[in-house]
Amino acid sequence: xxxxxxxxxxxxxxxxxxxxxxxxxxxxxxxxxxxxxxxxxxxxxxxxxxxxxxxxxxxxxxxxxxxxxxxxxxxxxxxxxxxxxxxxxxxxxxxxxxxxxxxxxxxxxxxxxxxxxxxxxxxxxxxxxxxxxxxxxxxxxxxxxxxxxxxxxxxxxxxxxxxxxxxxxxxxxxxxxxxxxxxxxxxxxxxxxxxxxxxxxxxxxxxxxxxxxxxxxxxxxxxxxxxxxxxxxxxxxxxxxxxxxxxxxxxxxxxxxxxxxxxxxxxxxxxxxxxxxxxxxxxxxxxxxxxxxxxxxxxxxxxxxxxxxxxxxxxxxxxxxxxxxxxxxxxxxxxxxxxxxxxxxxxxxxxxxxxxxxxxxxxxxxxxxxxxxxxxxxxxxxxxxxxxxxxxxxxxxxxxxxxxxxxxxxxxxxxxxxxxxxxxxxxxxxxxxxxxxxxxxxxxxxxxxxxxxxxxxxxxxxxxxxxxxxxxxxxxxxxxxxxxxxxxxxxxxxxxxxxxxxxxxxxxxxxxxxxxxxxxxxxxxxxxxxxxxxxxxxxxxxxxxxxxxxxxxxxxxxxxxxxxxxxxxxxxxxxxxxxxxxxxxxxxxxxxxxxxxxxxxxxxxxxxxxxxxxxxxxxxxxxxxxxxxxxxxxxxxxxxxxxxxxxxxxxxxxxxxxxxx
Amino acid sequence: xxxxxxxxxxxxxxxxxxxxxxxxxxxxxxxxxxxxxxxxxxxxxxxxxxxxxxxxxxxxxxxxxxxxxxxxxxxxxxxxxxxxxxxxxxxxxxxxxxxxxxxxxxxxxxxxxxxxxxxxxxxxxxxxxxxxxxxxxxxxxxxxxxxxxxxxxxxxxxxxxxxxxxxxxxxxxxxxxxxxxxxxxxxxxxxxxxx
Amino acid sequence: xxxxxxxxxxxxxxxxxxxxxxxxxxxxxxxxxxxxxxxxxxxxxxxxxxxxxxxxxxxxxxxxxxxxxxxxxxxxxxxxxxxxxxxxxxxxxxxxxxxxxxx
Numbered sequence: 001x002x003x004x005x006x007x008x009x010x011x012x013x014x015x016x017x018x019x020x021x022x023x024x025x026x027x028x029x030x031x032x033x034x035x036x037x038x039x040x041x042x043x044x045x046x047x048x049x050x051x052x053x054x055x056x057x058x059x060x061x062x063x064x065x066x067x068x069x070x071x072x073x074x075x076x077x078x079x080x081x082x083x084x085x086x087x088x089x090x091x092x093x094x095x096x097x098x099x100x101x102x103x104x105x106x107x108x109x110x111x112x113x114x115x116x117x118x119x120x121x122x123x124x125x126x127x128x129x130x131x132x133x134x135x136x137x138x139x140x141x142x143x144x145x146x147x148x149x150x151x152x153x154x155x156x157x158x159x160x161x162x163x164x165x166x167x168x169x170x171x172x173x174x175x176x177x178x179x180x181x182x183x184x185x186x187x188x189x190x191x192x193x194x195x196x197x198x199x200x201x202x203x204x205x206x207x208x209x210x211x212x213x214x215x216x217x218x219x220x221x222x223x224x225x226x227x228x229x230x231x232x233x234x235x236x237x238x239x240x241x242x243x244x245x246x247x248x249x250x251x252x253x254x255x256x257x258x259x260x261x262x263x264x265x266x267x268x269x270x271x272x273x274x275x276x277x278x279x280x281x282x283x284x285x286x287x288x289x290x291x292x293x294x295x296x297x298x299x300x301x302x303x304x305x306x307x308x309x310x311x312x313x314x315x316x317x318x319x320x321x322x323x324x325x326x327x328x329x330x331x332x333x334x335x336x337x338x339x340x341x342x343x344x345x346x347x348x349x350x351x352x353x354x355x356x357x358x359x360x361x362x363x364x365x366x367x368x369x370x371x372x373x374x375x376x377x378x379x380x381x382x383x384x385x386x387x388x389x390x391x392x393x394x395x396x397x398x399x400x401x402x403x404x405x406x407x408x409x410x411x412x413x414x415x416x417x418x419x420x421x422x423x424x425x426x427x428x429x430x431x432x433x434x435x436x437x438x439x440x441x442x443x444x445x446x447x448x449x450x451x452x453x454x455x456x457x458x459x460x461x462x463x464x465x466x467x468x469x470x471x472x473x474x475x476x477x478x479x480x481x482x483x484x485x486x487x488x489x490x491x492x493x494x495x496x497x498x499x500x501x502x503x504x505x506x507x508x509x510x511x512x513x514x515x516x517x518x519x520x521x522x523x524x525x526x527x528x529x530x531x532x533x534x535x536x537x538x539x540x541x542x543x544x545x546x547x548x549x550x551x552x553x554x555x556x557x558x559x560x561x562x563x564x565x566x567x568x569x570x571x572x573x574x575x576x577x578x579x580x581x582x583x584x585x586x587x588x589x590x591x592x593x594x595x596x597x598x599x600x601x602x603x604x605x606x607x608x609x610x611x612x613x614x615x616x617x618x619x620x621x622x623x624x625x626x627x628x629x630x631x632x633x634x635x636x637x638x639x640x641x642x643x644x645x646x647x648x649x650x651x652x653x654x655x656x657x658x659x660x661x
Numbered sequence: 662x663x664x665x666x667x668x669x670x671x672x673x674x675x676x677x678x679x680x681x682x683x684x685x686x687x688x689x690x691x692x693x694x695x696x697x698x699x700x701x702x703x704x705x706x707x708x709x710x711x712x713x714x715x716x717x718x719x720x721x722x723x724x725x726x727x728x729x730x731x732x733x734x735x736x737x738x739x740x741x742x743x744x745x746x747x748x749x750x751x752x753x754x755x756x757x758x759x760x761x762x763x764x765x766x767x768x769x770x771x772x773x774x775x776x777x778x779x780x781x782x783x784x785x786x787x788x789x790x791x792x793x794x795x796x797x798x799x800x801x802x803x804x805x806x807x808x809x810x811x812x813x814x815x816x817x818x819x820x821x822x823x824x825x826x827x828x829x830x831x832x833x834x835x836x837x838x839x840x841x842x843x844x845x846x847x848x849x850x851x852x853x854x855x856x
Numbered sequence: 857x858x859x860x861x862x863x864x865x866x867x868x869x870x871x872x873x874x875x876x877x878x879x880x881x882x883x884x885x886x887x888x889x890x891x892x893x894x895x896x897x898x899x900x901x902x903x904x905x906x907x908x909x910x911x912x913x914x915x916x917x918x919x920x921x922x923x924x925x926x927x928x929x930x931x932x933x934x935x936x937x938x939x940x941x942x943x944x945x946x947x948x949x950x951x952x953x954x955x956x957x958x959x
Binding site: 675679680683684686687688689690691693694695697698701702719720723726727730731733734736737738741834835838839841842845846848849850853854 | 874877878880881884885888891892894895904907908910911914915918919922923929931932935936937938939940942943944946947950951954956
Binding site: 122123187190191192194195198199200225226227228229230232233234236237240241244245246247248250253254255256259263630633634 | 673675681684687691789794
């Protein structure tokens with residue numbers, strides 16, 4: 001039996017098309033920049049999502065460091081008040097919409113099809129469109145920095161502060177329209193992934209045999225599917241008010257500014273779970289692998305995730321306790337908010353019990369996963385203190401809130417993402433990230449984030465308001481709880497955190513230059529994405545797997561000994577791979593690259609740019625969109641048979657592969 | 662191997678495109694829900710401008726609502742013809758649907774002009790802003806539907822629809838019916854129920 | 857999975873004949889007539905409930921018959937009604953916080 005160490009990735013099996021669709025010939029490049037720009041491959045798109053998100057993570061991080069520099073000492077002079085407002089607005093907007101969401105989308109894109117044994121997503125071109133729309137939307141959002149100043153109303157952009165009177169620059173226009181484009185990207189992505197999961201699972205994979213990461217991503221996509229339209233409405237109302245003279249938030253006309261707050265948080269609270277659930281999914285994959293035990297209570301983790309997704313729709317007004325909702329609304333939303341802590345607690349317990357009695361293997365991925373459990377719990381507990389409305393009224397708009405959501409988002413979402421990096425890096429890039437640097441990465445980040453956000457609890461309870469651009473010596477107070485000391489600590493911590501993240505970037509560079517390839521199954525993993533080469537071939541699986549168990553890959557490697565009832569290894573990953581290669585499907589036609597997704601996506605920022613500056617430009621953008629839509633509609637997703645090399649019987653894939661080697 | 666119009670074939674036998682369309686329509690419920698709720702909240706706030714009951718022309722809107730409702734019938738007949746591979750009838754009913762839709766949009770343009778002349782501008786009051794936004798969004802949806810219908814008629818004549826023709830007709834049909842049911846709600850909540 | 861499509865969906869979709877569709881359309885037209893009549897005839901306390909019920913009936917009829925939801929795969933109904941029910945629930949709660957229903 002041939003042991004295949006690391007089979008060479010095959011090159012896409014497309015030859016020059018003979019048929020044209022739309023108005024141009026299909027793009028066919030399998031290498032070079034064209035193979036990325038026109039790709040519809042979910043794996044390439046996943047990597048591009050990741051790279052884009054990382055880029056915006058660095059931008060958002062620099063913004064955060066500037067904020068902390070400003071607040072490190074009394075009477076900060078680094079930023080003026082106006083720039084400070086822009087800085088915290090764009091920091092939050094970037095981190096939420098342009099880092100965590102796209103990074104989760106990247107993981108989802110890459111791993112959901114692999115985990116369910118599919119060869120691609122349901123709508124490959126829509127997938128490509130979603131990525132480009134996100135990238136263009138993100139660039140559009142940040143263009144405002146160079147065109148008169150960025151948005152400055154905080155990431156939730158409360159009305160009437162977002163109106164032209166209080167925010168006369170075009171920043172808010174760029175913000176509203178840029179998020180609109182990013183919203184379109186999320187919506188198309190959500191539809192795509194939902195249909196992929198519902199409709200394209202490998203034979204035998206029932207919903208309750210689906211990997212937990214895929215489950216959590218599915219819940220997230222449903223949240224996006226139904227939450228994005230709500231923010232779309234809110235953003236339209238805001239844009240219409242600013243650009244066409246509508247009165248929606250004009251108090252003089254009798255408007256209710258709470259309308260914005262409601263719409264924003266009806267979207268915003270499900271959005272919170274959109275940010276955290278992908279990371280919950282990642283650690284639910286990582287913990288069992290490195291505890292060498294199945295996930296404790298898989299159905300509970302699934303249903304608690306779904307429950308969080310559902311109850312998440314009924315808690316939005318807890319962001320508005322201080323706005324005078326009235327006692328009934330406050331009481332109701334207070335109760336639902338306490339209730340949602342229950343399914344979250346269920347997850348924490350399940351993770352802990354997964355580790356209980358396991359043979360723990362403290363890789364960097366595992367450390368980040370444990371970091372998430374601990375630090376998210378800290379953030380979750382301060383969250384419960386917000387559910388108590390009287391206590392929340394004290395905390396509203398103070399640094400205590402800032403501390404809370406950074407513990408859940410940095411300690412939760414971001415640590416989960418980093419856990420995913422270390423766990424899946426060999427799968428995506430075929431090389432292992434350096435574990436030693438990883439350890440530095442982890443400890444610096446954890447120490448840095450506790451130094452940064454821990455003191456903010458104190459700052460907040462001492463009354464330091466959020467979004468205050470300077471503090472003075474006179475207001476700092478004295479003794480252990482004086483603001484000066486804790487502000488300085490927080491600022492120092494933010495730089496420790498930054499060094500920690502720098503360690504990761506260095507690690508990536510070192511790993512890229514390291515010639516050593518990763519083994520086929522470096523972690524002795526459990527789910528289907530590991531049942532293929534590193535990195536996977538373009539068509540993912542030589543044979544579409546038939547699934548019999550939850551953690552099917554593990555059950556192909558291990559069987560229960562009938563006498564001792566312990567799991568014994570019966571096959572290696574290499575043997576499973578070799579068997580797949582022998583039985584490889586012939587005639588696999590993957591969806592073909594296309595120009596239209598990127599062209600269509602490019603039309604969107606042109607339209608929105610025109611809405612701000614000149615409606616003529618919008619018309620041009622509209623023409624681009626229409627042109628691309630026709631091209632798209634007239635082109636079939638997979639090139640016709642005649643465009644592929646005819647496979648003579650018996651050669652199949654091998655022939656195609658060898659042609660390009 | 663079968664290649665479909667949009668994306669991959671499914672493993673369950675259910676069409677990906679159709680499932681995607683229904684997910685999209687589910688999502689649209691929250692879009693129109695938001696717009697309708699905004700209108701309901703603001704319909705009585707007129708700040709000196711005309712009140713809804715002063716400018717609504719119920720008989721006129723009833724006729725255009727009826728036209729849109731009937732376009733759903735012609736649309737369903739087009740889908741039915743498409744499933745029977747009857748290209749001639751498919752084209753006929755698609756064209757009739759588009760014409761009925763255009764009549765509705767024409768009626769809306771007339772209505773907006775009349776309201777504007779009676780003093781209800783987009784910026785006049787909260788009622789004006791939310792009314793025009795809600796009905797305008799619906800009108801844009803109808804217009805997009807008309808463009809898709811007309812494009813489909815053109816493409817069907819060239820008979821080069823990638824994938825299954827009947828499915829494409831059916832998808833546009835679902836979209837069209839959805840636009841119709843949104844109007845069923847708007848007609849009652851906005852026009853027939855007074856403030 | 858580009859290979860092996862089970863393409864049975866189309867046969868399953870035919871729940872109705874053209875005559876059936878026309879019947880539905882006639883009923884819809886009749887209800888619309890009744891709706892419009894509320895503008896001319898005083899329905900008293902029944903006015904609001906009658907209008908809302910007629911609206912729901914029309915909505916459900918178009919969705920069930922014209923959009924085939926009644927005859928189609930349950931998954932379609934799930935996706936659509938999940939959005940619809942969520943929209944009604946969330947926005948009703950939203951309006952309730954503005955005391956919309958107790959004016």
